[in-house]
Amino acid sequence: MIGIFKSMYITFATMLRKPVTIEYPAKHRDVPQRDRAFPILLWDKDVDEPFCTGCHACERACPVECMTVTMKDNPLHADGKSDRRKIVDEFWIDYGRCMRCNICVEVCNFEAIAMNNTWAGHELSTFDRNDLVLDLQQLLAQHKQGKIDEWVAE
């Protein structure tokens, strides 16, 4: 009998504790700075172009082949405004395939890609899975608008 009373005691003691949960869709807890949602591209505000040169390093290293990159000659380089001779032309990432392993961020030589560390990177439910394939403008949008304080490991 003692064992059962002990169990009851713990159960009632827990009833008096403060709740540890929060009501999720209404409230969001803070995500840590290193939070890894999905990869996004970063925008070079000084030159007004993406950091990405379309070098295919991330595409080759990706374990699940979720990226497609193409490269073009940089028009701003011809005008003398930019140091980058080549620049990214098109960039697609299929968020439905991505396994969030952070390897693309590690291999990038230009620090042009980072993991989204905001709640916007997590709440991505769509009705059509094709909406999860993001193009260059969508990938750049968040950092362009200054919504991301990115964290990249040294």
Add this chain to the structure above:
Amino acid sequence: MVQERGPDTVDINVNMGPQHPSTHGVFRMVLTIDGERVIDVEPHIGYMHRGAEKLSENMDYRAAIGYQDRTDYLAQFLTEQAYCMAVEKLLELEVPERSEYIRVILCELNRVTSHLMFLGAFGIDLGYFGTSFTYGFRERERLQDIFEEVTGERMMYGYFRPGGLAWDVPDNFVQMIRDVLPHTRQGLKDLDMLMTQNEIVAARTKGIGAMNLEDSINWGLSGPMLRAAGSDWDLRKDKPYSIYDRFDYDIPVGSHGDVFDRYLVRLEEAYQSLRIVEQALDQLPDGPIMPEKMPRRLRGPDAEVYAAVEGPRGEYGIYIVSKGGDKAYRLKIRAPSFCNLAALRDMTVGNYVADAVAILGSIDIVLCDVDR
């Protein structure tokens, strides 16, 4: 008129799973029952098969780390540890001190989260409904937050690398864990008080699914399943890997090999893991996290290696055959859940149907680990 024999009875087949809450995933067993007694069990596995071994053979040594997480998804750090140890053995890499300590701390905390999950789910199997599960999850969540703070992910960490770690831990790492440890201890004590002395739990678990030491060894059981039967076999003590020989901790051993002993062994193991974490936090040195002469691209020689860690479910081993190049020619995972599950029939036959659930729960299977 006196009936000379009882009414004719027929054995019936009862299908349990694959979608059944107490099979811990998609596992199907076909029970042949005579009344309430189980007279035969036919387990069906393979519903979760993704070919993790084959997938790992198709990508280089770094990219394959992500697939190891997805086998034993309750002890991800330990799977990564086993894989990285195998690759380090193959490439003869020396892991820096600091990385070894951080790995041990994270692995042991991961063992605690896995055992908290077991204690919670085990309560459900015995009919506690949600009580023990929420207790286990409450404390597990605090540890999970630490993992998220360090790695950025909640489940598939991908944090260890052959040679060391992907990046250094945050500055408040030690303090963060020290703050959480009392909560974890308290949580384990809560579960202890909720279940260990409870007469109903005792009636449901004591003497159920007992397996003696000889049979356990013959079936190739490992981990808490084997230790509950009376052996003190633990890879951390018997074949010390990493830096486990520097810590002072005990290996809990059961005597009956029944469901109750397995529960007790796991509970005590969680306490011992916390002891290791405390010692490792005291000794945590400064320094680099990756070896100095790290090749840019990992290329293995012609060789075969095997490395194993003591996971929360048993011996988790990785066998790599390399024929040169940056990929494994063959990668084999020795999954503890699969080997432990093999003994299910021997333990279940002769017990009641309700006990079959408790016995399956006490094996603590992870179906992704069984099917890979």
